[in-house]
Amino acid sequence: MLPDRIGSAMDGTFATLTVLGSGSSGNSTVLSFGSLSRKCLLLDAGLSPSAVRRKMAQACVPGLVVGAILLTHLDSDHWQRGWARQLERNPVPVVVRSGLRGAALDAGVPSSCLRVVADTFQLGSLASVTAVAVPHDDLGSTAFVVESAAGRIGYTTDLGECPRAMLDAFVDLDVLGIESNYDPDMQRSSPRPAFLKERIMGPHGHLSNDQCADAVMAIAERSALQHLLLLHLSRDCNHPALARRAIELRSSALARCTVVALRGEPTRPVSFSRGACPVELA
Numbered sequence: 597m598l599p600d601r602i603g604s605a606m607d608g609t610f611a612t613l614t615v616l617g618s619g620s621s622g623n624s625t626v627l628s629f630g631s632l633s634r635k636c637l638l639l640d641a642g643l644s645p646s647a648v649r650r651k652m653a654q655a656c657v658p659g660l661v662v663g664a665i666l667l668t669h670l671d672s673d674h675w676q677r678g679w680a681r682q683l684e685r686n687p688v689p690v691v692v693r694s695g696l697r698g699a700a701l702d703a704g705v706p707s708s709c710l711r712v713v714a715d716t717f718q719l720g721s722l723a724s725v726t727a728v729a730v731p732h733d734d735l736g737s738t739a740f741v742v743e744s745a746a747g748r749i750g751y752t753t754d755l756g757e758c759p760r761a762m763l764d765a766f767v768d769l770d771v772l773g774i775e776s777n778y779d780p781d782m783q784r785s786s787p788r789p790a791f792l793k794e795r796i797m798g799p800h801g802h803l804s805n806d807q808c809a810d811a812v813m814a815i816a817e818r819s820a821l822q823h824l825l826l827l828h829l830s831r832d833c834n835h836p837a838l839a840r841r842a843i844e845l846r847s848s849a850l851a852r853c854t855v856v857a858l859r860g861e862p863t864r865p866v867s868f869s870r871g872a873c874p875v876e877l878a
């Protein structure tokens with residue numbers, strides 16, 4: 597049973613998601629809460645603090661301050677060590693799931709900021725967060741569900757496959773952000789070494805466009821999505837048109853509300869509110 601909502605589109609409650617950067621050169625997404633708070637949530641800190649400030653201004657979400665950081669995992673494209681100094685000056689909670697505690701400390705997350713969570717926890721008065729382990733390399737990555745008065749977001753990147761626990765948590769979503777990392781033909785024909793191709797295409801690597809699109813459809817059937825964000829496209833082994841096409845082949849309506857995040861530039865801010873018109877799957 598899902599908890600009762602604490603607000604809706606009717607009372608003007610909305611939130612905005614903006615991907616500032618996505619891909620192996622740095623991942624950071626901002627979740628802001630409309631007029632309710634100047635504090636925003638940063639999903640991954642793979643861009644430097646100054647790049648986050650600059651890109652927030654560029655993306656028309658200026659005047660926000662980072663109130664907490666959720667880290668999917670500790671690879672350098674998701675945690676930029678420049679944040680350690682920033683956090684010592686201006687501490688905010690940095691949230692990781694329990695299996696990543698040691699990796700977070702090793703990567704320089706200040707222990708005074710570190711919050712280690714097992715599953716669902718309340719983040720201040722604005723949002724609750726559910727963390728689910730997903731397979732990626734040795735330690736795995738983390739899928740998050742962030743629930744606020746504006747609705748529920750599912751966010752997952754860097755995963756070789758979608759575990760049942762994640763699909764069970766990704767229900768009743770208003771917005772989904774999910775990686776669509778590579779096109780298999782481009783991956784196979786790339787000059788990358790065989791071991792790397794195997795790692796990327798294996799169950800502890802990344803999602804291909806088709807794997808992503810299949811997961812999107814399974815999730816969409818149990819949600820009322822207003823927006824879909826495709827994340828973490830490979831620079832060498834994917835193309836935005838291919839990632840979008842995989843969605844289009846399954847649902848043209850969903851493709852029309854799909855935003856493909858690019859490496860170098862922020863997406864447009866995507867606003868949502870509980871009760872706003874969801875996409876009719878077709």
Ligand SMILES: [Zn+2]
Nearest residue numbers: 620671673754
């Ligand atoms: Zn990554």
